[in-house]
Amino acid sequence: MALGALVSLLVLTSCGTETGDGSRPGNGSGGAVRTELPVTGIRWGVDSVTVDGKRTAAPADAHVEIDAKGRASGNYGCNLFTADVRVDGETFTVGPATSTKRGCEKDVQEFETVMSRAFSGELTAAVADRKLTLTSADGDSIALTSQPPAPLTGTTWTVTALVSGSVATSLPAGTEGKARIVFGKDGSVRGSLGCNGFRGRATVSGSSITFDSIDSTKMMCPDPRMKLERAVLAVLDGRTTYRIDHRSLSLTAENSEGLGASAAEKTRTGETTG
Template sequence: MREQRMAVSVLALLTLAACGTDPGSGAGSGDSGDGSGTVRNEASVTGVHWTVSSLTVGGRTTPAPAAAHVSIDSAGKATGNLGCNRFTADVSVEGDHVTVGPGTTTEMGCEKDVQQFEKALGAAFSGKLKAAVAGSGDERTLTLTTAQGDSIALTSEPPAPLTGTAWKVTGLTSAGLAASLPAGTEDKAHLTFGKDGSVEGSLGCNSFHAKAAVAGSTITFGPLSSTRKMCPGPRMKLERALMGVLEGRTTYTIAHRSLALTAQSGEGLHASAPAAGS
């Protein structure tokens, strides 16, 4: 679906309906705003992928859609997803307060209940918010509370590990330029790295396995062994492209649940991991 970017503040765009949330069965982890762990400095909330757990407006708590999340960087920018649409916003962190200023958002049509949630979340995630962090390490909760007493409950989520994760191939790259998968091959290719230095999965048509030696930010693939089925043209095209990536020495990066893999030829792939708990 075509997206349009609109340079407006998150508050101005989304204050249409902070109501419309359904009564919840109770607040989840970190949804009280009393702050058992007060934010001491920017490092408490920045550089973390925060999954939105729930939103409490007017005493009513609504579980968040799986896509809703927020990340705040040290440069004063928040990015994330309101439930359907992506957003960016200017942010400042001072002591135990987070102040959310103007930003941008996409404007996609979403399911009615998701639209209601993200309008309410956008209205809550604006202005000066009291922040409270509880827990430590990869198991932290963040509660953002508005001056009106509404609150956003968030949970930290660590990056997906390279090994043991079922990585679904979502795109290809060539010389740094991204390209979509051939039509009809979505959800066909995947790979999983084992702790024993192996990799296996599907190339889009045939299943495969190979050695995969991981060292730092590099993966060195051994010769691939695969089945020998013939499939429709687009799936064979994807298979040939992936075989060109999964050979020899490659570099990789992981950003939360996204994996980027690039061969020395400049050919590469993008893959994603399933959401935590799914």
């Protein structure tokens, strides 16, 4: 898709200080600009960031959204952020960002550092076939892909994090991409626990999913995969609450144990190539 293929005229007016539920920080000052790039109102999943010639693959949750009021919001990989952004033709000017202060795994924190550095100041944008590339004058760049929303059923949800209370942790080393969950429209659920395959029933009601009759194979696997399997099984037991945020799924059991999963293909965090 050429840059001029989709032409939209967006008037971004000053929005002042935004108030809401407090889930996303930010100071909310915008400006009147025009853009010929189809970039607003789209959730852009971050594929990778390249800073000083080093490419770093993005965590599955990293994304950016730009609204019609001149506000960029998203997730650096662990922490939420907002920033004012002016879009004028092919030029993005990203103002200082405000972010949450969650504790993150070391590799995710390292990615957040390069992501926050790259997504700032004046950037040149290029759009082609669902892909967006933002490049600074120094040659640092962010590669993004538009992400359509994912439905609960029929989607392969790859487990990307384990949650205990309010603390999210990375998966045991070497188990990335091993645990997967698929919900059927007929109320069935199946997938992989990290080592063994499983199937059972999942009854959806409002924001809750009740798991029962979960049956799995009985293979023995290396300790990290068995550790992951036990953690996933503990969540897929009885009633849970669930939430879908575009292409991310969270499941939380009544004992506050939970997991995070993504419909995105990538499950790696902190991978770097020189």
